[in-house]
Structures are given as structure tokens and as C-alpha cells.
Amino acid sequence: VTDETVLDYLRPRLFEPLGIQHPTWETCPRGINTGGWGLSVRTEDIAHFGQLYLQKGMWNDRRILPEEWVNEATSRRVANGDAADSDWTQGYGYQFWRCRYGAYRGDGAFGQFCLVMPEQDAVLATTAGTGDMQGVLDLVWEHLLPAMADGPLPEDSVAADALRDRLSGLALPMPSGEGSSPVAAQVSGRRYHFAPDSPLRWVRFEFAEGSGSAITLCNDRGEHRIDCGYEKWVRGFTTFDVPSPQPIASAGAWSDRDTYTVCSCLYETPFVTTGTFRFQGDELTATFVRNVSFGPTENEPLMGRAE
Secondary structure (H helix, E strand, O other): OOOOOHHHHHHHHHHOOOOOOOOEEOEOOOOOEOOOOOEEOOHHHHHHHHHHHHOOOEEOOEEOOOHHHHHHHHOOOEOOOOOOOOOOOOOEOOOOEEOHHHOEEEEEOOOEEEEEEHHHOEEEEEOOOOOOHHHHHHHHHHHHHHHOOOOOOOOOHHHHHHHHHHHHOOOOOOOOOEOOOHHHHHHOOOEEEEOOOOOOOEEEEEEEOOOEEEEEEEEOOEEEEEEEEOOOOEEEEEOOOOOOOEEEEEEEEEEEOOEEEEEEEOOOOOOEEEEEEEEEOOEEEEEEEEOOOOOOOEOOOEEEEEO
């Protein structure tokens, strides 16, 4: 009808008015944006979207959405259960989930929430990588909601400093272990091939003494190099299992003499993958575990053999 993608159609009508910069949206091979997933924006942008709905479709004195649509889309249109303590059984609107305590939310896989709380005049935006999405909302109802009040909080410099210190120290754990192993020199530069029906064709490791590694993996998409730091994250980009380059950060360590462990974070997504590589003579056993997944989080061990 419009001869535009959904992303192009929404850019001047929604994204630009709300100050949402550089949104991306997955497309099919025909260039059509996916219908129920694939939109990537910043956490602040999710909050802006929630604020638009909290304000009944108004933004900076400009009407972006009809108020009637906001009311209808966020109200209970379909019953989806009757469990009183679940935020997945409070009713469903037009792509919005009803919540307890008079709230509603936009809901993405593994903890991407746009939580709108009209009674508190508040919006909460989260991005995460968790399989316990109800647990995230339970923390909001248990800790955040009771602390909300009509007036400002009294100044508490001690609590503010403690919070600032906590936030500045947040970090994902890196693999623990040694920066090198006697095995590293024996396996560095060798290519390990896997069975024809394996998701991996081959893998090659190049180890630098005490300073990390470079791992090249080959699958149906081609060859992919991942640089890993030791006791530090090394950033790069990958297309290992995604069609377009995704930012990645990786770190690795020798967890024992024969085992090298790598943690790779696609840090603009929920996904963190831990790869464990065990060297035994000319053989390699590789296992991969994801923090969250739409399917199994752990694959069967892959058996490789050096050329």
C-alpha cells in the first residue's frame, strides 16, 4: 500500500518524533521487515515508547497516536488465564500484556520489557538475557513498587554513593583460569575438522603467550574469526550465526592443562555463549552452552580431529 518497509514507514511518524536514533529491524530475503520480532533499539528508546503510551499518545505537545487507540490497545481484549500471581494471565491487548497492579507491558524474549505503570505515573524499561522473566517482574513488584511515592525521595548521599559504586562495578564474569598452558604451543595453528553433518566444519586456534587467542571457526556461512582476551574482553564483529555483522566481545582462559574455555557476548542481544574446548592428542571435544535460547541451551559435544 505504501511501497515502504515498516521501518521506513515508522521512521518519520514514530522514531524521529520520539528521538529514537538508528533503529534496525531484521528483514526476510525479500527485504520485508519481520512481523513479530527483530527490532533493535536502545534501552532509553524503549522507555520513550512506554512514555508515549503513558501520555496517551502525546509527545512534546504533539499527538503521535490517537488516545482511543492507546486505551483500546492496552486494555484486556483477550483472556489468557486466571492465575492471580502471574503476569502472563492478566489478559492480553493488541500486542500488549496486562500485568498485575494495573500495569501493562510490551514484552520481548528473555527479559526485554517496556513496563507502563499508570497508577504510579511511571515507565520501566529493561534489557536482559534471562529465562526467568516472571522473576524480573516479581522484583519490580516486591522492591520498586512499594518504594514509589507521590513526593520526591529524601536526599541520602550514602545510599546514592553505594548505588553509584554498585553500578560502576557491574560486569559479566570472564572465564577463570590461566593465560597459557603447555598444550597451547602444541595445538596452536592446527585445524580440527568435524563430521560432515556437524554445525561446524573446522576450527583453528592461534594462542599468544598469556595474552589471549584468535579462534577461526568455519560453518555454512563461511569463516569467522573471534579474538579473545585474557582477563579482558576483546571486541569485534561476527556473522557466525546471524546474517549481518553483530558486535561481540570475547575472553578466554585455560581452565585446566587441556581445556580452553571461551565466553562470547553478543552484547547488543540477550545471548552469551560459552565454548569449552578439550584437547586430547589429535582430538578435540567442543561443547557450546548459551545462557538463553529458543531451543536447547547446550549442544551435543562435537568431536574434531586435527589434520
